Amino acid sequence: MAELAGKIFRGQAGDLAKARAVEKYLRLTYTYSLFSKGQGLEDFLFVTRQGNCEYFASAAAVLLRHAGVPTRLVSGFLAGEFNEYGNFYDVRQNQAHAWVEAHIGGLGWVRLDPTPAGEAGPAWGRRLAGRAARWLEAGNVRWYRHVIGYDTYAQRNTFHRLGVAVSRWNIARALAWLAAAAAIVFLVRSAVLAWPRRRTRRAAQDIFSMAQETLERAGLRREPSWTPREYAAKVAAKRPDLSGLTRLAEEHYLELYAGLPRSKEEIAEARNILEDIRKRAGKRFWRR
Known part of the structure; x- marks a missing residue:
């Protein structure tokens, strides 16, 4: 680690120059991936040379601290997607991100993002898909705001903005118009949700959770960190006969982070592993 830090910071004068150097080095030398075959930071830096944003941020923090630059790891959401159709920022779970902040004399904490871009496909395709997704999301927000949450206060506020006198006749006409608009939105929304690509399955995640519950009842407790x-590696080290949990963990990752629904055969195999774990889990082996 010290040798790599010396290589990156050779000829760099000042903390800011060192911070930019490590940011550039990690972006250009390593590859972004949701999955890494390595087991830690050293494997990421010297073996697999690919990983997710947590690996890149952790590597930058450790390397800068080797150079004596105060650095802290930051995690949150990268909310840079503005929805021009609904006039709001759209923050999603898959926008979770990790980066670092280095304390530079005279500047304070400076944000650094050593993770390279991981998007694929032509730029025009991403733009077109993004615009379509934002348009649908804006419609979804309006559905909840103006239909699901359309209470008496919202009704009066709408009538006031339209300059319509609140009378029985006008309310009846407005409600009829609203019902027609709601029906159209409902049909469009139903068609979008029925599209196969929008269906999600979490069978592998549920199976891993059930296996974890079984093992924790047997005393194989999973720490929050x-x-x-x-967790699967520690269980296998303590109880080699329960090493099937490692396969369930991989299925869990593929479904949750790669967005790959598991096949019927894979789910059936995972359920068999779960049943085997339930049979083998018995006597408590570790406790805190």
Whole structure:
């Protein structure tokens, strides 16, 4: 680690120059991936050379600290997608991100993002898909705001803005118009939700959760700081006969982060592993 830090910072004068150097080095030298075959930061830096944003941020923090630059790891959401149709920022779970902040004399905490871009496909295709997704999301927000949440206060506010006198006749006409508009929105929304690509399955995640519950009842407790892979590795080290949990953890990752629904055969195999774990889990082996 010290040798790599020396290579990156050679000839760099000042903390800001060092911070930009490590940011550029990680972006250009390593590859972004949701999955890494390595087991830690050293594997990421020297073996697999690919990983998610947490690996890039952790590597930048450790390397800068080797150079004596105060650095902290930050995690949150990268909310840079503005919806021009609904006039709001759209923050989604898949926009979770990790980066670092380095303390530079005279500047304070400076944000650094060493993670390279991971988008694929032609730019025009991404723009077209993005515009379509934002248009649908704006319609979804309007559905909840003006239909699901259309209470008496919202009705009076709408009539006031339209300059319509609140009378029985006008309310009846407005409600008829609203019902027609709601029906159209409902049909469009139903068609969008029925589209196969929007269906999600979480069978693999549920199976891993059931396996974890079984093992925790048997005394194989998962600490809050352990990822599913780490938990599976510790279980396998303590109880080799329960190593099937490692396969369930991988299925869990593929479904949750790669967005790959598991096939019927894969789910059937996972259920068999779950049943085997339930049979083998018995006597408590570790406790805190």
